[in-house]
Amino acid sequence: MTATLEVRNVSKTFESDNGDRIQALAPANLGVKQGEFLSIIGPSGCGKSTLFNIIGGMIPPDSGEVIVNGVSVSGPHKDIGMVFQEESTFPWRTVLDNVAFSLEVAGMEKKERLEKARHFVELVGLTGFEHHFPHQLSGGMRQRTAIARTLASEPRILLMDEPFGALDEQTRLLLGDKLLKICDALKQTTMLITHNITEAVQLSDRVAVMSYRPGTIMRTIDIELPRPRDSELISTDKFAAYVGQIWEDLRTEADRGMKAVGEA
Amino acid sequence: MTHAEPHQKQRLAFVLWGPRTAGLLVLLFLGLILEVLVASGIADPSIVAAPSEMLMSLERLFTKDNLGAAFLITLAQALSATLLAMLIGLPLGWTLFRYEVLGRAYRGWLAAMFAAPLVLLYPLFLVIIGRNYGTTITMGVITGSIPVALYTCEALHKVSPTLLKVGAAFNLTAKQTFTLIQVPAAVPDAFTGIRLGLIYALVNIIGIEFLIDFGGLGRVVSTMFFRYDIPGMYAAIFFIILISLLFLTVLKKVERWLRPV
Known part of the structure; x- marks a missing residue:
């Protein structure tokens, strides 16, 4: 199946107040299929929100392109809801x-x-x-x-940047259930940016793991858990295995991020 | 109904009315002390009026000195001045927001003018415009438009960037963003400027009326002063304070309605 949304070689560098150039995104590639729920997870400061803003057309990439249904787009697009x-x-x-x-x-x-x-x-x-x-x-x-x-x-694609980030864990799980039902009902293509591994596994068909700065997609993991799902899923061994697997990938990057922040 | 509910209602009533009642009681107590001081001769009645005398003078002010009409004259001037202040201040505030260079150049000046005693300019307008409503309203407009402009500019700056991003995500045009997001988001803070503008206009208009012995409430105080009618003068001042309180209460209610959080 062709991708509804494709991120092709997108990169972004910012200039800090003191003139330093910070590469937020190394060329990143990603595709989301029609009706798929994809989560992007990464450590703090890995460029998740930069990627979100580029896909949503809020900021332009330095290189690469965002393609929606085969058409390269620049700026906010009616097919992407944020x-x-x-x-x-x-x-x-x-x-x-x-x-x-x-x-x-x-x-x-x-x-x-x-x-x-x-x-x-x-x-x-x-x-x-x-x-x-x-x-x-x-x-x-x-x-x-x-x-x-x-x-x-x-919108053809629902793009969400940590929508439950400010909520407590219980509310987050319950809202996750609600979101699952909505996306199932609408067959909604969804891309979720999150730093919460449980949330990513609970909701997604696929999870893309990002490296620490400069952020890029390290690998994607297919979440082969049965649908329809709800939050009861989190007590299963298979769920725990996925969480462990993602954490294994993330730990090194999160550690790298913490060291970088400590050194700054 | 649980047992906690009546207790909570009582507590809420106390929280709401307790401070107001306490404030009123202190005012009554101070009035009583003043009454005793004047009656006993400790306070000179040619300088300070007994509260009872002052209250009795109020009726006389209404029937013989047209306090009601004076109030309406001042009210009409204050409202006209505020309306004109809005017509000047709102676009000025938007201009200072829209053109960053202008904002950086002139916001400081406006803030300084806001703190300055602009009432001292009245002789200038007295010469240019004359001893008429033009002078009083002009003074009200000048003092009223400054807070309107400053708070409008501030309100537009304070609009949440996330709300603007929502507008961008929905592909809004600049005009739609302004009318559908920036304006409604800025209304509560901009209204604070309008409230201050109205109060500044009112205070200045009454002040100028007093100084040039012309117009509404300020003229009544001036007349009482020149007539050496001490209870009448205090009664007029008391009435002005009551009117200011009424204005403030109404405006606060409107502000709370606009900003329910």
């Missing part, structure tokens, strides 16, 4: 209006867009909270609102 790690719901809009945002921008008629937004609110399990404002919701509910808002724009 969910950010930080708080990103609009505080002045209700849940329903937040979710309907992209439809409003697209010029959809009010009645139609609210009806469609309701469907996505239901999909993320926020029925009954349509008229709540973000400050009246928990962190997990706000993040679900952000996911629903992105899904409402019906």
Whole structure:
């Protein structure tokens, strides 16, 4: 099957305030197939978020290209929907209006867009909270609102940067269950950036492991766990084996990262 | 219903009303002390009015000295000045935000003007415009537009970069980003500037009215002062304080509505 999203030889170097050049990404290559759930995992500072921003069109790469359905893209693309790690719901809009945002921008008629937004609110399990404002919701509910808002724009690829990073472990697992159900229901092609191994194994069909700076894809691991899945999976031996395998790859890189930070 | 609920309600009521009641009681206590000091002759009644006399003068101010009309005149001037201050301050704040060089060049100047006693400029406008509402409103506009511009600029700078990234991810145009994200995100902080602008305009207008013995509430205080009507003068000042409190309460409520967190 051809890749829906392809990252081809993408690299990026930044200049620090004191003029030093920092290579965040060495040429990285990656492909995501239609309907696949791919997680990218790596130690802190490995360039995961840089890769996220390049794929989403937020920053241009120094070299290489991002290809969506065979077409090279530059800048934000309607086929890629982004969910950010930080708080990103609009505080002045209700849940329903937040979710309907992209439809409003697209010029959809009010009645139609609210009806469609309701469907996505239901999909993320926020029925009954349509008229709540973000400050009246928990962190997990706000993040679900952000996911629903992105899904409402019906992107071919859902791109998420540690969307549950600020949440506690229990909420993270439960939201992982919810996300699995949503992606199964929509057959959604998804790319998740995370530093949480459990989350990556729980959700993914494949996990790409990144090296420490300059970040590149060291290897990808197929997660052959049965679907549909839920968080009960984490107590199985096979799950633990995958976590161990990924940690084995990550440990050296994480250690390298810690030493580099210590030396800086 | 659990047993904790009535207790929690009582606690909430105390938290809400306790400080307000305490504040009012202290005010009443101080009023009582002042009353005793004036009645006993310790405080000179030609300098300080007894609170009871002051309160009784309020009615006289309304019936004989048109305090109600004076209030409306000052209110109309303050609202006009604030409206004009917004018309100047909001685009000015946006310009300082939009053009970084201008912002860096002039924000410091504006901040310095915000702290300066601009009321001292009134003789200049008295000469240019004359002893009329033009002078009082102009002073209100000048003092009111500075906080509006400063807070608008600050509010636009404070818009979360993540929200702007959301806009970019949805491929919004610059105009859509401005109207759908930057403006609503900046409204609560920009309103703080409008609130300050209104208060500065009100204070300055009353001050100028007093100084040039013209217009609304400030003129009433001035008239009482020149008439040597001490209880009347304190009553007018007391009324102005009440009006300011009312303004502040209403504006705070609007601000809380705009910024519910």
